[in-house]
Amino acid sequence: MQPFERLWIWREERVARALSWYRQVATDRMPAKFRICATIPAGLEPASADERALSAELDRLTPFFLARLRAIREGREPLGAPAAGPSLLEVCASLAARMLERCTFCRWECWVDRLRGRRVGACRLGAESRVSCAFHHSGEELVFRGTHGSGTIFFTSCNMRCAFCQNGDISTDCGNGTPVGPRELATLAFRLRREGCHNINWVGGEPVLHLHTIASALALLGRGFEPEPEDRMRVEPLLADRFQDWPEAVSAGHGWHAGGFNAPILWNSNLFVGESVLRLLRLLVDVWLPDFKFGPGRCAVRLARTPRYFETVTRALALLAQWDENLLVRHLVMPAHVDCCTRPVLDWLAAHMPHVPVNIMDQYRPDMFADPRHPGFREEWREIARLPSARELDAAFAHARRLGLCFEAVSFEKRALYA
């Protein structure tokens, strides 16, 4: 049995049940969804089709994808060979590329042409994707960091403007980081996974802003891509941790399934997205790690300059639950926001997805503009310019306990790996 399989967290029945697909892909017993997409033949030429045709093709092929996913999951079918011609995987990549020309990647729905860059939307990005760094993340939840880390690819820029952002330097500056294309992303993912990471963790900032580049990278990885020496050299400056000298691979079969590269795709997102993007991501993402920060009042507008937050995130979460996706939700407890944010967020989760694990995070600290020492600090953020008190944290945990949420195993899990 792999060390990852022996982690104590998998003995927590609700966690194991909620993340069963992810766990099987992480241990290469099952293929990642992008590998399954590559086996579904497309009925058009994605490279020359327009957005409407690609979207219709995605809708037409989704039931075939779901039927094959179910058959593979239940052990009735093996993965099968990739399609000889274009597949659902290329449909996803081409659709994301077309959407970039009238961008609706997130709920801002700016409809700007990011490809030609004549105007910019709320994220201020053009077509270029930038990565700050890539590394074996040892600070994620135990189910994701495991024994060899979560293979994190850290994009710059964001579509929200949280005053307290702990990555404010990279989320607010569009010029930060290093430009990457699909080959660089595929190389980073390949390398991290083959070095032992349990998943590929797309994060920022916000990864959905880079959906076109990510989908194209997955299209490479699902079609037998292996990095050339020059690919490896190009991404070397982005590798930011002590694992960079690790020999590939930890075990010869790690990150490999049915003769090809395999890795669970982890979508680490604010989930401020609409349904059309979720329909696409559903075909590529094996496990979701969304933030759910703000309640239904005006807090998201006041603290993150983000309108329609609660309705957007709850609609997205409800869809993921309806689709029976593997999911772990994060909620950050903020000072002075237990009644207006923590309680309604937890209430909503208990009412709509009581079985989903929730990480109730206690590590808030006033950062960026919420820090009174920052030149951009404003008096309106004074209420969050402190740590949450012990009383506030206790109230959050007590509320979650009263609601019967599955939170303790993933929120308080700093004990030994196999205890």
Ligand code: SF4
């Ligand atoms: S990613 Fe979101 S914020 Fe950026 S242009 Fe597209 S819709 Fe607008």
